[in-house]
Amino acid sequence: MMEEVYQLLDYLPIDDAEINNYVNPLFNSAQVTYDKEQYQFSYFAVHLIFMTYIYLTVWKISQFHKEKFEHSLLFARPYNGSDVNLKQVRSIFDYSHLPEKDIFELFSLIGLDNGYIKSTKKLIDSRNDMAHATGKIQILDMRHFDDAIAGLLGVCLTIQKNMDETIKKWYKNKLLDFAKSGVLEEKTLPADFIDEILIGNLSFSKKDLFACSECGISRFKDRREYNFEENEYERLNNLHEAIKKKYYEIEGIDNI
Helix, strand or coil, X not given: CHHHXXXXXXXXXXXXXXXXXXXXXXXHHHHHXXXXXXXXXXXXXXXXXXXXXXXHHHHHHHXXXXXXXXXXXXXXXXXXXXXXXCCCCCCHHHHHHCCHHHHHHHHHHHXXXXXXXXXXXXXXXXXXXXXXXXXXXXXXXXXXXXXXXXXXHHHHHHHXXXXXXXXXXXXXXXXXXXXXXXXECCECCHHHHHHHHHHHHXXXXXXXXHHHHCXXXXXXXXXXXXXXXHHHHHHHHHHHHHHXXXXXXXXXXXXX
16 A cells, blocks of 8 residues: 555655655655556655665764774775765765665664575565566566565664664763753754754654654653753753654644
């Protein structure tokens, strides 16, 4: 069902013009070909959206695990003739200069095991098999389409689950920094930090924002353990409440 395809939006940036301008026509193409029962061609469009999520997540890994990421790039082998600095990419689509199956190896940096990474590479093999002009259509009907989409979403869910752990750890440190200093990335207002840093600079998705919003902060109430002044805990709580409010706003939830 196409309803499942639109779940991919939750994994993509809340506000990133480059990515949105790329994926929006792909969603439209997927819908049009699906409506015409051209399921394999609809899948091709969805797979491009899926790979956009893959590239985006690799870029986020490079932001949160900079040293480990750059070390991993020592073993990266771009396509012959590709002139790209993967340590300082200008766009997430620069990662397309790496063989697609090699990209998945970088998810070991957020804890995916080798067996699972190997299994995800089969998605690329399957897509490539369908893309060759063999005269055969492999995604023949809605059932095959649904199964193929479920496979892509399952990978997104697993990768995001592991990515969430990185985001939560980073976010908890930011909460502590803000509690003590009242400043984050030169921003003193939680709303500015959310809009300009999380959504603007880090291209957070709804899934990313939700990972922050569900972090429990009750542990910080023991001000003696964290050596908090009363106003410092209040700052921490204000930031966290602003995160939750933003998530509810984007998700369209009225009651907080």
